[in-house]
Amino acid sequence: MAETEDPLVSLFKKRATAVTAKVVEVKDLREAMSYALEVCEKKDFCEQVYVGDNVKLGSYGKAAQKMLAAPGLSKQNFAMLEKNGKEKGFTVIRGGLRAHVSGIDVGFSTAEMGIASTGTCVLTLNNEDMRLTTMICEAHVVALPKSRLVNDLEDAENFLNKIMNKGVMYTSFISGPSRTADIERVLVIGVHGPLEMHVALMES
Amino acid sequence: MQTAANMKSYLKDLDEALADKFLRRTLEKFAVAYRAGRKAIFADINEKALVAEISASKVEALGKMEELYARFKAEAEKRGVTVHRAATGAEACEIVCRIARENNVKRIVKSKSMTGEEIHLNHPLEEMGCEVTETDLGEWIIQLRKEGPSHMVMPAIHLSRHQVADVFSEVGKEKRDGEDIAGLARFARRSLRAKFAAADMGISGANFALADTGSIGICTNEGNARLTTTLPRVHVAVCGIDKITPSISEAMRIIKVLPRNAVGQIITSYVNWITGANECALNPGGKKILHVVFLDNGRSALAKDPLCGKALSCVRCGACANVCPVFRMVGGHRMGHVYIGAIGLILTYFFHGRDKARNLVQNCINCEACKDVCAAGIDLPSIIQEIRARLNEEEGSPMESSLLSKVMANRKLFHTLLRFGKWAQRPVTGATPFIRHLPEIFMSGQGFRALPAISKKAFRDEWKTLKTSLPARGRYRLGLFAGCAQDFVYPEQLKAALEIFRAGNCPVDFPPEQSCCGLPVRMMGERQAAENIALQNVRAFAARDCDYVITLCASCASHIKNNYGQILAAYPHMAFEVEQFSGRIRDFTSFVRDILGLGADVFKKTGEAVAYHAPCHQCRGLGVIEQPRALIGETGEYKPSDEEQTCCGFGGTYSIKFPEISAQILDAKLSSFEATGASTLVTDCPGCVMQLRGGEEKRGRKLKVEHMSEFLARNIKT
Structure with a gap:
């Protein structure tokens, strides 16, 4: 008998896909990291945005080398990602994101929680580099453990209360890439933030 | 603006x-x-229940605004935030300017804030020499065009792609193609990223301020609010003091409705919760300089209203x-x-x-x-x-409004004038039921529809004779509330209803002391007249023994049912009579369908193609939706139309005040009905009949417009 999919997983996939996020299923964090490298490989070189003559914030025009940022990873995991990235010719960074406000190719983050009904990833981003990673990359890859999926917004309340009560925190719900419809109500993806959003759903 | x-x-x-x-x-x-x-x-959630929860939680929070503000301030300050409160818009601007000065701010990026618009915050900042850039795409466009927003969520909805291309071409000193909307957005991304990178201060609004954790919540699709609150070293959030909620639970409920209602999305791409002064590498302490400015500007007084x-x-x-x-x-x-x-x-x-x-x-x-x-x-x-x-x-009523209210509040005078009207109008009606050539002074802008003439004989003046044809006893004892339009202009609609009541074996009573329902004077803000008229009607029906008070006017019905209690709140000793009267009020159509249950046994099947206009006060005011369609289906063939619940543009005195708008609404409406292929248009309100029939008369009578009572009466089996 075929295994039936967890309804939370199906709902999350359905809703995240509806907001033009791409959802893939992976075994663990290592596979999620490999997926991020794959995304980086497939995408066009980042279009680095001109950010001013006097501000040293990266170059302008098409990037010469692809760049991937993953500030949230443990030392060990980062070392692995960096090694594998280098082999493919990518620069992999885990800090100093302010120097790259003009844009990077891929940002890799880990979500604390997923909300199935809205297709949302919940990220805690008090660290400034982690925060910037999710904003200045062209493709954002988020690793989300299936075990952290909840059904709806109200099911996330306890968790949010806990982290917000701890002290200082920057928490983001992210559902799909940046979008606008401000010109004649025509939907355009990627006006300020990422142009692509990927969610790697992890078994563990 | x-x-x-x-x-x-x-x-x-x-x-x-x-x-x-x-x-x-x-x-x-x-x-x-x-x-x-x-x-x-909204298909997958219980909208009404959620709205009721939001409404209740908002009312509760507004009732303890001071307590919530104190809690927010304490919690936010614990987390390194400076919290301000401004009594006026000018004070709020002053506070933000002071923060800019103290932090040596030259360049500012803003994410969308209606509160910022409310206090015209950009002006004083620019006057002190700061460069202020709006970063929401729509807001940036209108800022470049030096305009205000034309919608709270889609500020540039009034502009075409070509107008946007023009303004971007000017800014970028390079020609932009209006057909390439993605390209225009990309241009904004490039131009604004530079502004983000160079900004010293970011100004945002806030959708929520959570008292228990001192957090602010911001919903955004573009992600510009995230950059605004992250890149610059100073962040100032400006928001109304009404945005404080006790905790995240209340905010979560609002998030379920807000994006759905605003733009048809389940959730915005981003919802950000900023709890305290976060890490910021640019500042010596490594922490963001974060200020929250709460604007009162009359809110705490309004909360008590x-x-x-x-x-x-x-x-x-x-x-x-x-x-x-x-x-x-x-x-x-x-x-x-x-x-x-x-x-x-x-x-x-x-x-x-x-x-x-x-x-x-x-x-x-x-x-x-x-x-x-x-x-x-x-x-x-x-x-x-x-x-x-x-x-x-505060300012005194306009002449026409106080005159009309004085006349209407005096039933005898009002009715005498209406009776006199039928003589006065003779020279202008010809032999038709429409007023033909009113002098310009009465007709200004009214040419889009033919106005009906006042009937030769009012319903009330024929009542004695009409009464004799009705049963003395029967299933239900009915009171009839006529309303002015049918009593004096369209008595035939009431007479048609009497035929239906006869078919349903119901005796009818018509208390002659009844008057106008009072909605027209309420619409004009004539509080005292509205109260006097309501009292008169309640008293007229108080001594009458009836099971239902039927009215054929959706506006009268919903006004009496929904507003009389509040209008007459100053008469607690009459609360029972008021409640009894408004409780017994029932619209004609739902009564015929649900209570009398008349159907195929009474009406003949004709297959006539019939469209239906749902009067605003019937479908929304009374929640009567299915019954008229079902009744039409009992005899004719019901032809649905997408616009049937859209207002016809009548609105009583509205169409006199704003005839051009009324005419355009009517025109669109009639076109959509004509497109259904129906030969007849039925509705449930004499005001709508007046508007729709008058418009059709001008357009060449493609549709026969009838009140439901007329339509049903002419289809009774013989």
């Missing part, structure tokens, strides 16, 4: 908007798409504009000063004052479409009527 100094120049502004073909087409497309999108996106205080529950989704038939015709620049739509008319009065609000608050047709979709369950049309009453009390 509406700034017209008087009604004449406001009307001129409205005419200009009506003549703007691009605007009309855009808003028309939007209205149709929004309606369909909204229906689909028993009738209008609910307006502060608004979550700024903009849905009241999205469904407004007037907005659909003229757009947001004519439907608000800063805040747009029904809530805009209200908040203009409270936040920007009488001068700005005087003309605007007249521009509500009272169709209740906004009330029906409001995320916070605000009774917007009632608050607008209350503001009209306050304006009359």
Whole structure:
């Protein structure tokens, strides 16, 4: 008998896909990291945005080398990602994101929680580099453990209360890439933030 | 932004908007798409229950605003935030300017904030030499064009892609192609990223302020608010003090409705919760300099206002504009000063004052479409009527309004004048039931529809004779509330109803002391007249022994049912009579369908193609939706139309005040009915009959317009 999919997983996939996020299923964090490298490989070189003559914030025009940022990873995991990235010719960074406000190719983050009904990833981003990673990359890859999926917004309340009560925190719900419809109500993806959003759903 | 100094120049502004073909087409497309999108996106949640919860939690929070503010301040300050409170817009601007000065700020990026618009925050900042850049795409476009927003969520909805391309070409000193909308957005991304990178200060709004953790919540699709609150070393959030909620639970409920109602999305791409001064590498301490400025500007006084205080529950989704038939015709620049739509008319009065609000608050047709979709369950049309009453009390009523209210409050005088009217109008009616050539002074702008003539004999003057044909005893004892339009203009609709009651074996009583329902004077803000008239009607029916009081006018029915209790709140000793009268009120159609249960045994099957216009006060005011369609189906073939629940543009005195808008709404409406292929158009309100039949008369009578009673009576089996 075929295994039936967890309804939370199906709902999350359905809703995240509806907001033009791409959802893939992976075994663990290592596979999620490999997926991020794959995304980086497939995408066009980042279009680095001109950010001013006097501000040293990266170059302008098409990037010469692809760049991937993953500030949230443990030392060990980062070392692995960096090694594998280098082999493919990518620069992999885990800090100093302010120097790259003009844009990077891929940002890799880990979500604390997923909300199935809205297709949302919940990220805690008090660290400034982690925060910037999710904003200045062209493709954002988020690793989300299936075990952290909840059904709806109200099911996330306890968790949010806990982290917000701890002290200082920057928490983001992210559902799909940046979008606008401000010109004649025509939907355009990627006006300020990422142009692509990927969610790697992890078994563990 | 509406700034017209008087009604004449406001009307001129409205005419200009009506003549703007691009605007009309855009808003028309939007209205149709929004309606369909909204229906689909609410399909999986219990909208009414959620709105009721939001409404209750908002009212509770507004009741303890001071307590919540104190809690927020304490929690936020624990986390390194400076919390300010400004009594006025000027004070809020001063605080933000001071923060800019103290931190040596030169360049500022802003993410969308209606509160920022409310206090015109950019001006003083620019005057002190700061460069201020709006980063929301729509806001940036209108900033470059030096305009105000025309919608709270889609600020540049009034502009075409080519107008955007023009302004971007000028800014970028390079020609941009208007057909490439993605390219235009990309240009904004590039141009604004540089502004983000160089900014010293970011100014945002806030959708929520959570008292228990001192957090602010911001919803955004573009992600510009995230960059605004992250890149610059200083962040100032400006928000109304009404945005404080006890905890994240209340905010989560609002998030379930806000994006759905605003733009038909389940959730915005981003919801950000900023709890305290976060890490920021640019500052010596490594922490963001974070200020939250709460704006009062009349809010704490408004919160205590028993009738209008609910307006502060608004979550700024903009849905009241999205469904407004007037907005659909003229757009947001004519439907608000800063805040747009029904809530805009209200908040203009409270936040920007009488001068700005005087003309605007007249521009509500009272169709209740906004009330029906409001995320916070605000009774917007009632608050607008209350503001009209306050304006009359503060400034004196306009001559025509006080004259009319005096006449209407005196039933005998009113009815004598109406009877006299049928003689006075003779020279202008010819032999037709329409007024043909009214002198210009009465006819200004009214040429779009033929106005009906006053009937030769009023219903009340024939009652004695009519009564004899009715059963003395039967299934239900009915009282008949005639309303002025049918009593004096369309008595044939009431007579047709009597035939149906006879078929249903019901005796009918008609107390002659009854008068107008009072809605027209309430719409004009004539509080005392509305009260006197209501009293008169309650007394007229108080001694009568009836099971139901039937009315064939949807507006009378919903006014009596929904408003009499509040209008007569000052008469507690009459509470029982008021409750009894309004409780017994029933519209003709749902009575015939649900109570009498008349159907195929009474009506003959003709297969006639019939379209239906749902009067605003029937479908929304009374919640009667299915019954008229079912009744039509018993005899004819019901032809649905997408626009059947859209207002016909009548709105009583509205169509006299704003004839051009009324005419355009009517025209669109009739076209959609004619497209159904129906030969007959049935409705449930004499006011709608007047508007629709009058319009059809002008268009060449493609559709026969009838009241439901007339349609049913002529299809009784013989």
